[in-house]
Amino acid sequence: MxxxxxxxxxxxxxxxxxxxxxxxxxxxxxxxxxxxxxxxxxxxxxxxxxxxxxxxxxxxxxxxxxxxxPSIRLGDLDQQLLLKKGETAKLILSGKGSAEKREVPLPVKEVYDKLEVGDTILMSDGRVRLKVTDVFRDYIEVTALTDAAISSRKALVVANKEFNLPLxxxxxxxxxxxxxxxxxxxxxxxxxxxxxxxxxxxxxxxxxxxxxxxxxxxxxxxxxxxxxxxxxxxxxxxxxxxxxxxxxxxxxxxxxxxxxxxxxxxxxxxxxxxxxxxxxxxxxxxxxxxxxxxxxxxxxxxxxxxxxxxxxxxxxxxxxxxxxxxxxxxxxxxxKLSISKFRDVNGLNARFAKGVTELAEDINAKLVVFSMFGNTARMISLLRPTVDFYVGTPDIHIARSLVILWGVRIYQVDASDYDEGLEKTYELLKSRDEIRLGDLVILAYGLKDYEQTIKLRRVS
Known part of the structure; x- marks a missing residue:
């Protein structure tokens, strides 16, 4: 993986x-x-x-x-509007527009209050560029700076301007x-x-x-x-x-x-x-x-x-x-390439995570952590360990949130306390052949400041 x-x-x-x-x-x-x-x-x-x-x-x-x-988005066009470079269109203060009439719906009043002639409107990650040529109370005239395909509900940005819309x-x-x-x-x-x-x-x-x-x-x-x-x-x-x-x-x-x-x-x-x-x-x-x-x-x-x-x-x-x-x-x-690492950490828990990680790397041990809330797992992931890193947790929501973190291999393990959870995670990994006979394994968990546990075990 x-x-x-x-x-x-x-x-x-x-x-x-x-x-x-x-x-x-x-x-x-x-x-x-x-x-x-x-x-x-x-x-x-x-x-x-x-x-x-x-x-x-x-x-x-x-x-x-x-x-x-607070994104600024177009309303609904009846069909895609295709503009050639240099052609003009109108942005109208409405939820619906017409491609045939070249009327593009922009139902955000704050934009009309702040736009000025000469502003550049960008859409489709910048592939569509429109220049404002005239501004009226309820519509804006624009000219296409590029060939442009404009469709419903596209987000837009005005170059060098931000709008104070509700979060x-x-x-x-x-x-x-x-x-x-x-x-x-x-x-x-x-x-x-x-x-x-x-x-x-x-x-x-x-x-x-x-x-x-x-x-x-x-x-x-x-x-x-x-x-x-x-x-x-x-x-x-x-x-x-x-x-x-x-x-x-x-x-x-x-x-x-x-x-x-x-x-x-x-x-x-x-x-x-x-x-x-x-x-x-x-x-x-x-x-x-x-x-x-x-x-x-x-x-x-x-x-x-x-x-x-x-x-x-x-x-x-x-x-x-x-x-x-x-x-x-x-x-x-x-x-084939090295991955950037940032290991300047502060606080006891973070230093515990760093120590466990570096010990595992020094002796080439697999790292197994049991975590109720995910904090130790997150700290170890941030250190980008070079060894295999497994995490057990009893909470499916915590498991789902940890799964997108770098290097974490997550398993849901039902347990009522940390010692039971750590042993169950270890046995689960053995049953799935993730850890094998002869492997060195570091098992760890952290409860709170001054209360961490680490075990070193060779699989037998």
Missing amino acids: CRTKIIASLGPSSSTLDTILNLCREGVVGFRINFAHGDESVWGPTVDNILKVEGLIGRPLALIGDLRG LQEKDLADLNFALRRNFNYIGLSYVRRGLDVKIVKDIIRRSGNDKVKIIAKIETKSAVENLDEIIEASDAVLVARGDLGMNFGLEEIPYLQKKIIRRSLELGKPVIVATQLLESMIENPVPTRAEVVDVSTAVSEGVDALMLTGETAVGRYPVEAVRWLRRVVETTEE
Whole structure:
């Protein structure tokens, strides 16, 4: 199994039970549901299929719900609008538009109040570029700077401008409620601007009584990059959202920003995911480009916890093949290249995790941890151990949340205390031939400060 984990976004190309099963067989450990498209009636059956597949394969699968957030999106076009470079169209303050009349629906009043002549509007990860040529109270005239294909509900960004929209809108609250009722493990928070945004959503989740759901902060705006440290510290995990980053920054800055966000996340002790255009060409083609393969390999060697496919699996023609190629590149990179590590840690528990990890590496022992809440497992994962690393936990929700972390091989083990859980995890691994006769094994758990346990055992 890859140590760098694979997450797949689901959509029309991939929501059936058979496709989800095949994605898991190729190495997917978690699924993203993009709440910008569809609602509970659409996604409920998909969640059912994920849980059925989890039972079939006998391992936990993470559920990630991606909130739409304060994004600016088009309304509904009656059909796709195709513009040639230099052709004009209107953005109208309406929920519905007409391709024949070249009227594109943009039902967000705040945009009309702030747009100015000369502004550039970007869509489709920057492939569509429109220049504002005139602004009126209820419509905006634009000229295509490129050949453009414009379709319903596309998100847009205005270059060098941010809009003070509410963090969560009515749809977001409904989607969050659905995710909490269906026991999602992570909530993806879009267009985060500051650490307070994360704290607000965490407070909503806490008041719901579901304190196990974790927040993934998506870094995609200039404000997020400016407030990076406070956002990382407030979050449970971080996602490098390269699509919107590429519309808010120059493309030449994306490699530096990716490296900066990954490094800072790991230095501050938070898991980090990279997403968008990993294997973009595979939306239409059965094999990736050479450049895409190098890009994926670079992200792996930078030490990310997980790679997330988006359009490749949600709407692409080759979702299973895309995962297969991603897995092949990840496996080869992990075998042949070194992975970045950050081992400057503070605090007793973190130092315990570091000591256990380095001891296991020094004597080439397999590392087995039992964890009730996942804290020790998370700390060891952040150290990127070079030895096999297994985690047992009695809580399926904790198991699902840990499965996307680097290097973790997770098992649900029913136990009432740590000693029983550690022994049951050890016996389970023996029965599955994960640890074999003659192997050195370190068994460990941490309860709280000054109360950790470590055992060294040779399998006999």
